[in-house]
Amino acid sequence: MSAPRSGEAMCPYCGVGCRTRVEAEGNRIVRVRGVADAPANRGRICPKGATLGKVVDTPDRLRTPLVRNGRDEAFRPCSWQDAVELAARKLNEIRERFGPDSIAFYGSGQLDTETSYLACKLFKGSLGTNNTDSNSRLCMASAAVAYTAALGSDGPPTCYDDIQHARTIVVSGSNMADAHPVTFDAVRQRKREDPALRLVVIDPRRTKTAECADLHLPLRCGSDLALFHALSKLVLPRMDRAFVEAHTQGSEDYLRFLHAMDLDALIAETGLAKALVERAAEWLDGAFLTFYSMGANQSTEGVRKNLAIINMHLLLGQIGKPGAGPFSLTGQPNAMGGREAGLLAHQLPGYRMLNEPAHRREAEALWNLPDGAISDRPGLTAVEMFQALESGRLKAVWIAATNPAASLPDLNQVKRAFGAAPFVIVQDAYHPTETTVHADLLLPAAQWSEKEWTGTNSERMVSFSERIVDPVGEAEPDYEILCRVARAMGLSGFDFQDRAAIWDEFRRYTAGRPCEMTGMDAERLKRERMLQWPCPAPEHPGTLRRYTDGRFATPSGRAHFHLTPAQGPRDEISAAFPLILTTGRLAAHWHTRTRTGKVPSLNNVASKPTLQLHPDDAAARGIVEGDLVEVFNERGRIDLPAEITHAVPPGTVFGTFHWGDLFAPARNINYLTTSAFDPVSKQPEFKHAAVEVVRKAVQKLAFHAPRRAEMGEPIPTS
């Protein structure tokens, strides 16, 4: 009988950041439950979190480093020492020959804060390039830019407790019921207990979230700014003048901007009945909380959509109070921590900005580097990185904890980039994934329950996770791997005694910054398990809500109104491509299914990708339910079974990005999405691509599922 082991860890899926109690027998996880006193979940857990134990020790775990001499060769196992020396030698050689900007690190919101910090220190501090970015660029970059521009600091002002105090909850561009189910459960419970709570959902689709709404605004795809401007005009008579005068700047220009727009024209642009918009505006009459996520962020005008939401809160003085404020829902478990640690290309740790000379000097001093050691050249962001690989400007990329060959837009471009890349390192828990098959060197990473780590969830809660089981095979924590490669490259500053020493170095780096965590030393965090920043002293309890005194993190202490003129989506519909493709997640799966795709109970809920079409669009093309349809535009062509539903409006089709090439070739919706991005946040526009759909065959699409078959799991038949 194996000895029982147990411990607590943050769920490694979505940004709700549920804390879980994990029980193991020997090295096998047998139970995952929600932790009752965790503010994120209060004992709740969704089916993805509850089945985490099934995805730790799987047949496709990467157990040893693997290497090959050419992409047409098979991988062969190698020792850690050989793998680390190869990575170090190749990165050094390429850097010396082509310059520091010829190498890059592409990480993820699933990396722990310790690893994100080390990647920033290694590349920006020691190697002289700012080429570190992560898939958080695809997720929260627009929210981060808007928070900083309007409030002076990234990170939401709000917390989950605000659900209990709001008079109205607005959910905009977010299918919370599927993508952030535990937080939405808290909203539903509040609504059951207090029927006076009003729930307004802004979404072109009739999602599960919209079905729970008191008021659903099914606006035309891409007309969000018109709606926010219309709502702002309607609430103007109730503007909180005292708050605006005392705590904001830029209101005169913003009011002129609003006055110059015609209300009826704005509402007409949304395609909504005027009475619906007026009702929504009426309900913004007390404490209101606005949840938003990818519908606002994944847009070429994502920053402006975020700013328009914040403008409404400033106008009505509904921020920094219980139940009030803008609340971006983070897609990934530690996208927040990655930003705090400076992983994105434009950042340095502690919410410092690379383009601020004073911030670069501070970072150099903290890392004992000479003045000017940190480059002022902007780093490559996610999409730019893969464009630079294709053009030959970038020669080597080190990818960790993400699957860009399934999750980036315009996947044919991404494949060309991998084809052109001279050297690719992939650090992951699994092989094969759509990305590992493009690697020269594979480094096996330990999973969430196999290491100690720290992460920050959507409400700024910093959570310590315990090591509960031993890593599978020779897998190592990501932060260990980075330290080993850095030392093999001959660099100093990567000789940490343990994980706690990495955390404590990063924590000190946040002193005096808006995301201050100096009060959370490794020992305290281990003891108290979770603390909310800012937390500036060892006796500080952490901060539930920010800006409660009306003082914002801008130099003047005032929040800034910004003008948010609409430009519309980049990919315009045309006679050739008359339908709008919008994309999103399903409740049963997470990202590219490298984990959830291995859980039979989740696959039974959602076994295959479909293309959702409105009955009018289907009828116009002679398509019936289950037909195989071809979806295409100038970037690619994919085949999917048609799902005919009123959940999407006429003229719009919906698909998910969960299923990549390992499931079946050319089914991933990201072959069609555009890499056009917001000019400031550089976040791509996953929510709006022009496509056409034709009926291909009157037959059900037969999928093969190599990974599930390899694992001996039953393949769902419907």
Ligand code: SF4
């Ligand atoms: Fe994990 Fe998100 Fe589900 Fe919570 S809601 S258990 S964080 S996937």
